[in-house]
Amino acid sequence: MAYKKLKMGMIGGGPGSFIGAIHRIAANMDGEIELVAGVFSSDPEKSRSAGESLFLDPNRVYGSYDEMFEKENQLSEEERMDFVSIVTPNHVHFDPSMKALEHGYHLVLDKPMTLTLEEARILYDKIKSSGKHFCLTHTYTGYPMIKQARQMVADGILGNIRKVYVEYPQGWLTEMLESEDNKQASWRTDPKKSGKSGCMGDIGTHAFNLAEYITGLKLSKLCADINTKVEGRLLDDDGNVLLKFDNGASGTLIATQIATGAENNLNIRIYGDKAGLEWKQEDNNTLIIRHHNQPDQIYRAGSPYLSHNAQANTRTPAGHPEGYLEAFANLYRNFARTIQAQRQGKQPDEAWLDIPGATDGLRGMAFVHHVIESGKSDQKWTEFTV
Amino acid sequence: MAYKKLKMGMIGGGPGSFIGAIHRIAANMDGEIELVAGVFSSDPEKSRSAGESLFLDPNRVYGSYDEMFEKENQLSEEERMDFVSIVTPNHVHFDPSMKALEHGYHLVLDKPMTLTLEEARILYDKIKSSGKHFCLTHTYTGYPMIKQARQMVADGILGNIRKVYVEYPQGWLTEMLESEDNKQASWRTDPKKSGKSGCMGDIGTHAFNLAEYITGLKLSKLCADINTKVEGRLLDDDGNVLLKFDNGASGTLIATQIATGAENNLNIRIYGDKAGLEWKQEDNNTLIIRHHNQPDQIYRAGSPYLSHNAQANTRTPAGHPEGYLEAFANLYRNFARTIQAQRQGKQPDEAWLDIPGATDGLRGMAFVHHVIESGKSDQKWTEFTV
Amino acid sequence: MAYKKLKMGMIGGGPGSFIGAIHRIAANMDGEIELVAGVFSSDPEKSRSAGESLFLDPNRVYGSYDEMFEKENQLSEEERMDFVSIVTPNHVHFDPSMKALEHGYHLVLDKPMTLTLEEARILYDKIKSSGKHFCLTHTYTGYPMIKQARQMVADGILGNIRKVYVEYPQGWLTEMLESEDNKQASWRTDPKKSGKSGCMGDIGTHAFNLAEYITGLKLSKLCADINTKVEGRLLDDDGNVLLKFDNGASGTLIATQIATGAENNLNIRIYGDKAGLEWKQEDNNTLIIRHHNQPDQIYRAGSPYLSHNAQANTRTPAGHPEGYLEAFANLYRNFARTIQAQRQGKQPDEAWLDIPGATDGLRGMAFVHHVIESGKSDQKWTEFTV
């Protein structure tokens, strides 16, 4: 019997959305997932029009996610969607996620997990009890050289980790963009839609997640300087954080959206007592390994000497640059292949299982909580708990 | 009435193929094209198995392209494929291309156009007389910063073009890979499958096409040093070429597959009497503009200051790297949108019309012919004619 | 009447010294300074031997600086040294500096100024009251692109400064080098010779000085995480510091000597509300200016469009790399030319006057003091006072 593509329903991602289109490209790229249903806007007319432009069956373009869950559940198992992808602003993460799981769907959810830490705890438990597959789209862990970096740390190439410097500078909010009818800027700087943090929730969480992912360490305490640099803005747009990890490593986390002229310059440097590594998202196919008194090495995506996990997350040989969309697609492909393998009674490749999940989501919300609290505190160190 | 995705049939791209999988990703990425049929191998069983892994309807996975054309033409216009994509080695370009056009299909064809210049002339005429849309996948002209470069030259930012340096160094054939059962190496170094040139046909044509595309100039004469550096190899794996363009500009074209350690380092530098530009495929999102006695400038893909054509060929904001697969997808998307616009009676965006076509294909084959002839000649300059 | 080269006497810089040889090259390079006397080691025989290898008159190679001051002062004004350069470890900065000034010599002193903040205050007053010229060799402010950066900030190109990220990662102390008879490592990690800080005094002060120099801002408070990562080491070898400047700008300062594989990667990034700038010491001839929604610019040393101060601190046209030694030589040349101008009754060029001096030295020692105190404190912010 022939297997079918995995069927996806989408919540959010209509006109003006940035991340919705990204999710669709990521899902489409490898030809293993098919978008079959969706509610793309809280405005039914906009949702319908978006669905048409996506070549969807009009009967499966819905006016609300409640309607979507109800109608899709009436379809045959063969026909109805296999999983749901939620790409709405943060305040519309919790409710549809809970309902998707309750209706029996696997779930892909954009980060951060929820609006509040409390919601995250509830959703975490729900995911764990549901038995459904869950992916939180911390895109950057989908890059092959990040897989390679994590493997090299795990293999002890760097020795005992002493220092972690992670940065996420952007410049797009250097002006008061939210007063100019910019949809992306508006919700991200609105506490009702974004939560208790702007910059730290939007991009700081990516940096935090990346640092823990590569090193395998857990943050144990932090000391934050949180700022709103653009006058009139309602949430933080900048922050510097001192970090301490559970093995004693120290570091810094920088996230800012007012570094004028910066694009999307997530980068990380990790130093152990044997070697160091450096990676920049804007040059994502390169991983530099630094050695003491020996020539540094340039590891390149698509090369035959990379780890299985790194190779499993590339599509092209070295020198054919893959990028952000492919990293994103890796999350979708790994998620889909795991479900397909399960369907077929096969063991999924371990590379497919390596996607960000509920724990990442919960820790990310704890990071948002603590970093903002630390920013308000006169005390140097704040314990990181979940 | 809702419009449908454009339906694609594929010839080639089965097990061991590199470029077939690339074409499929490129076609899938934007969700505007659907693979509905194909003949993936000259071995019917391999073809069937490939089709299954691609989630295709087994009835539309064929054993030969003759069968595919015959059977698809029996389907309703609504159901049958809209265009054919040919991703086979060079010796299987001409015949299926002619037949695709004869059966009324638009055509996407991997480069170089054909096995011989004679075939190219015939196919060129066929394309012109067929009225069908045709795309020759010179991938690298699909990069947004190449669109930007071309626009800046056309706008006179560089002034009168004096120098063109284009290079395409690879290192993967530095060893006698064709003796090791490597499918990619085998056909590319086999005159029966690849034609009269190895390296110059495989990658030299890309470099040649890129130079003419950006500058808008036409090559008028050349002087080539063509080499086979790996003993026992049947075709050239290396060459250096002096160039003269129709405006008097001079330059060099380097293509090699034995530059040990080089990946896929296509790059171009163009200097006019007002400014210069530099672009490297491995850092494709950056275009450097050099000025006389003024600071150089870094143009970046995804930026709001770019030309319409550059912006129309990106999906993400600056700092979210797009790469080779997106450049390839641009060709497919532009091709598909033009056909969709035509169906809908709309004027296609001029950015969609800017894809490599029959003239590029014919000139590319003329380049292969002349560069190999010049390599054998004691005379310095060989006229470039088509 | 012909003018003579400026005559220099040196204290320190004998066998095993790193910085002494650097100072001599810096002084020699432009042919305007002549080494005429010195005490190169506390061991008279080593001093004599060093002097011989430097082609010095044996009569002017001394066994102690007290002897040097006494004997040189007995020479005619025409003959005796014009200024003293002190290149000893930190614990031998204060006493010879005081004496040099007392004996009427202009003074070049390696950083940090002294062993303790208290000494620095006394020396500061002495310099001010002596009327002698003084240069503290914060080398990195001698780079032409740092001059350019400072000018562009002063000219308002960056707008109001919001963020300052300054880093100084090295890796050479990643192992317990001081237990291996390494003279450089030994004194730098010895509190008696280095003072209350290792890393922060050795390189953190450079980073601090650079940030204040370029921005023209003053640090107002800081929050430090100070670490000794190599077991058994007596002083800090690593630290992360949160910064607040007097205009409200925030930032981070990183200095570490255990970033395995890092060389001497001092770098700074400054973002204002109009533009940003980035500079790396290891690529010192390049200054990147980042713009919001406009192409970034690459400013290059030796270019005709640079500020007077930048041009006055280069010797070669763009593309002929100058580096660390030239930056160091700029301090010496500017120092020497100012003194020569004074002799000749001329007004020195304003570029020559721009060298680090007593205030830089005092603030640097205050930085060392506060950063170490903050490192011990549970309170988040420590006021920066002098």
Next chain:
Amino acid sequence: MAYKKLKMGMIGGGPGSFIGAIHRIAANMDGEIELVAGVFSSDPEKSRSAGESLFLDPNRVYGSYDEMFEKENQLSEEERMDFVSIVTPNHVHFDPSMKALEHGYHLVLDKPMTLTLEEARILYDKIKSSGKHFCLTHTYTGYPMIKQARQMVADGILGNIRKVYVEYPQGWLTEMLESEDNKQASWRTDPKKSGKSGCMGDIGTHAFNLAEYITGLKLSKLCADINTKVEGRLLDDDGNVLLKFDNGASGTLIATQIATGAENNLNIRIYGDKAGLEWKQEDNNTLIIRHHNQPDQIYRAGSPYLSHNAQANTRTPAGHPEGYLEAFANLYRNFARTIQAQRQGKQPDEAWLDIPGATDGLRGMAFVHHVIESGKSDQKWTEFTV
């Protein structure tokens, strides 16, 4: 008995000279050479004034080199100059060089060796028969990473050399600068002063010399396209050359002075059957070694893992950039140390003996001759003979 600094007399390098000042810095830097005499201009008053600004004894600033040789030879051996440095335009190379040797002086001569190939042959013989030390200042072979590159090729790390790409693009002559009273442009574009070539003599010779130096190969034939791109210019300002070496390696040499916006971008890439190497003068402290299916390596100047010859030509540890002036100074220092060693009856270090000499000079002039002749020829290949 104490040894003295080596005493230098200079011919040329007065007001408006570029390279004279460079030579003096190079000679001064290490404190082992002293400028004691000179004739800095054919105008005695300009010569005198230049000498004064260089703090020279007015009695040893001469009005002509004939006078200099005569007067200096009247001084005691202890007092008179030890060697002569000639930094005049090409047409004033031959005569003073011959006379310097005849008067018994060692000789440093700026490149290219002479105005014509005939002169070069005579001077070559003179040098050989004189027994004097001779250095032709092909600066770029003075870089430590070039020493490292040469060593790695000699050690077989790259295997059999197959390809050599050497480039020297500049942009400073992109406009008709010689009509604007620019001294540097004027003589370099004047056949009477520069010889039969402009660009190829000025910078092409550097590229040629570098390629032969690193590879240890000898050019056996070439095919040149030589251009004058700026209307009205009297000599070539641009050229592209195909190369064949004596081991069968092929390559290209590009030299141009009209690459708008280019600075001084000499660079070389060499590929053998085992590995490749890449070096750029503008990033001179880095040497990239490329491997087949293994991570590339970054070799850095000042590192302890470098060859003896590379280490002997640096002054600072890794991360403290040295540059053009230090490379130039290496030639002077090695030249001077060899002479000092000889005086002291010691064996010079083999690193000091590795400076460009008479053979480099003669081959360089042969290159100029053949490349210009080939440019005029309709025949593809021109044999390279000396």
